[in-house]
Amino acid sequence: MKKLEYIKEAVIARNPNDSEFLQAVEEVLDSLELVVEKRPELLKTGVIERIVEPERQIMFRVPWVDDNGIIQVNRGFRVQFNSAIGPYKGGLRFHPSVNLSIIKFLGFEQTFKNALTTLPMGGGKGGCDFDPKGKSDGEIMRFCQSFMMELSKHIGQFTDVPAGDIGVGAREIGYLFGQYKKIKNEYTGVLTGKGLDWGGSLARKEATGYGLCYLMDAMLKDHNLSFEGKTTVISGSGNVAIYACQKATELGAKVVAMSDSGGYIYDENGIDLALIKELKEVKRARISEYVNTVPTASYTEGCGNIWNVACDIALPCATQNELDETGAKTLVNNGCLALGEGANMPCTPKAIEVLQSNKVLYAPGKASNAGGVATSGLEMTQNSIRLSWTFEEVDAKLKEIMVTIYHDISQTAKEFGVEDNFVIGANIAGFLKVANAMIDQGV
Numbered sequence: 124m125k126k127l128e129y130i131k132e133a134v135i136a137r138n139p140n141d142s143e144f145l146q147a148v149e150e151v152l153d154s155l156e157l158v159v160e161k162r163p164e165l166l167k168t169g170v171i172e173r174i175v176e177p178e179r180q181i182m183f184r185v186p187w188v189d190d191n192g193i194i195q196v197n198r199g200f201r202v203q204f205n206s207a208i209g210p211y212k213g214g215l216r217f218h219p220s221v222n223l224s225i226i227k228f229l230g231f232e233q234t235f236k237n238a239l240t241t242l243p244m245g246g247g248k249g250g251c252d253f254d255p256k257g258k259s260d261g262e263i264m265r266f267c268q269s270f271m272m273e274l275s276k277h278i279g280q281f282t283d284v285p286a287g288d289i290g291v292g293a294r295e296i297g298y299l300f301g302q303y304k305k306i307k308n309e310y311t312g313v314l315t316g317k318g319l320d321w322g323g324s325l326a327r328k329e330a331t332g333y334g335l336c337y338l339m340d341a342m343l344k345d346h347n348l349s350f351e352g353k354t355t356v357i358s359g360s361g362n363v364a365i366y367a368c369q370k371a372t373e374l375g376a377k378v379v380a381m382s383d384s385g386g387y388i389y390d391e392n393g394i395d396l397a398l399i400k401e402l403k404e405v406k407r408a409r410i411s412e413y414v415n416t417v418p419t420a421s422y423t424e425g426c427g428n429i430w431n432v433a434c435d436i437a438l439p440c441a442t443q444n445e446l447d448e449t450g451a452k453t454l455v456n457n458g459c460l461a462l463g464e465g466a467n468m469p470c471t472p473k474a475i476e477v478l479q480s481n482k483v484l485y486a487p488g489k490a491s492n493a494g495g496v497a498t499s500g501l502e503m504t505q506n507s508i509r510l511s512w513t514f515e516e517v518d519a520k521l522k523e524i525m526v527t528i529y530h531d532i533s534q535t536a537k538e539f540g541v542e543d544n545f546v547i548g549a550n551i552a553g554f555l556k557v558a559n560a561m562i563d564q565g566v
């Protein structure tokens with residue numbers, strides 16, 4: 124009989140429609156069964172009941188005027204999940220699919236991820252159901268200004284420090300920061316992912332993708348493997364995917380497929396990353412245009428089918444639940460050796476089961492994509508000491524953090540008798556740090 128079933132039931136009763144949030148909580152609670160077996164006294168502290176309930180959830184109206192003079196209304200969110208080990212920290216997502224369940228699941232995961240980085244950051248997440256696709260720069264700016272009008276009441280360098288996520292890159296962070304400065308009349312490190320001329324950190328843009336590869340590299344080496352010569356498939360073609368592709372290639376992999384929400388490209392000669400950057404970072408174009416320049420490559424409609432491309436290493440870097448049981452079975456049948464999550468919760472629970480039962484090395488996002496927030500933490504440090512480190516300095520710190528995370532989750536998995544189960548390792552290692560801080564601080 125599971126000891127934490129009553130907590131699961133209470134969370135389901137309180138959040139009946141929040142499927143993504145429930146998915147994330149259930150996975151963590153399952154891992155924590157092993158902890159309460161060893162430390163039953165934890166149950167008396169109520170720390171598990173407290174950790175699954177956000178400290179604060181904010182929802183707000185975001186009205187803005189489009190280029191035709193028509194008033195549009197969106198819904199904004201900020202979930203301040205846990206501040207036991209530092210100010211709330213986590214990105215903002217602008218995507219039409221955004222709702223409270225998605226923001227809550229992201230904030231919950233962020234709490235453990237931030238703990239794993241060893242930096243003093245609590246967990247939070249925010250966003251809006253606004254769709255940046257096809258909007259003019261003026262529309263994006265007016266939307267960001269309206270969004271910050273309300274968000275500014277709830278954030279601050281010592282309270283809550285947002286960053287980017289899907290649909291929020293350097294341009295959006297610029298407009299958000301400019302508006303915050305006007306409202307508050309203060310210049311502080313209230314956001315991360317800032318421009319390099321105005322408080323940003325070198326290597327922040329690269330950090331999540333690079334960090335993913337640093338952690339995977341450590342994991343592969345620990346199992347006498349490496350990226351060298353490995354055929355690799357990366358879903359997505361946004362910030363995380365692009366820099367994962369760059370670092371994986373540098374480490375000797377051959378990346379043969381990438382995608383966007385429309386479909387995927389396959390290039391047996393290895394992806395031309397300069398072209399992807401031109402299409403995605405400069406032109407904001409569709410990935411299908413890749414084949415106009417590289418006629419030997421092919422484009423297939425439907426992004427979910429990217430997992431049909433045979434590979435040794437898979438790096439899902441697009442969005443939640445993008446890889447299901449069927450995709451995982453295909454990867455296994457094609458001889459996939461390792462999978463590292465660049466996105467948050469890209470694998471469904473069934474997919475994870477298939478991967479783990481077939482001994483595919485599987486790195487969960489809360490560990491493997493922690494490089495972005497870790498470097499955001501380094502950006503906060505540089506803002507505080509009013510100094511900028513070089514690219515090499517930040518990159519070296521990032522690498523050290525990612526390798527440390529790998530050893531931490533691997534060691535924890537061993538201690539709890541589940542060697543190479545990095546899901547349990549990450550959940551327990553992240554949980555213990557936050558839970559111990561919460562217990563120290565009282566109810």
Ligand code: NDP
Pocket residue numbers: 220287288289290291331359360361362363364382383384385426440441442443445465466467492493495496
């Ligand atoms: P971007 O907006 O830069 O890129 C997102 C990519 O994923 C695009 O290629 C996009 O395609 C694709 N995508 C988005 N939504 C869907 C969908 N519903 N179905 C299929 N494809 C989709 O975002 P990021 O690269 O920043 O983020 C990607 C993932 O990584 C997210 O899960 C995010 O939470 C996670 N993450 C990001 C971090 C960061 O530092 N940026 C840090 C840690 C995790 P299209 O352009 O067609 O929409």
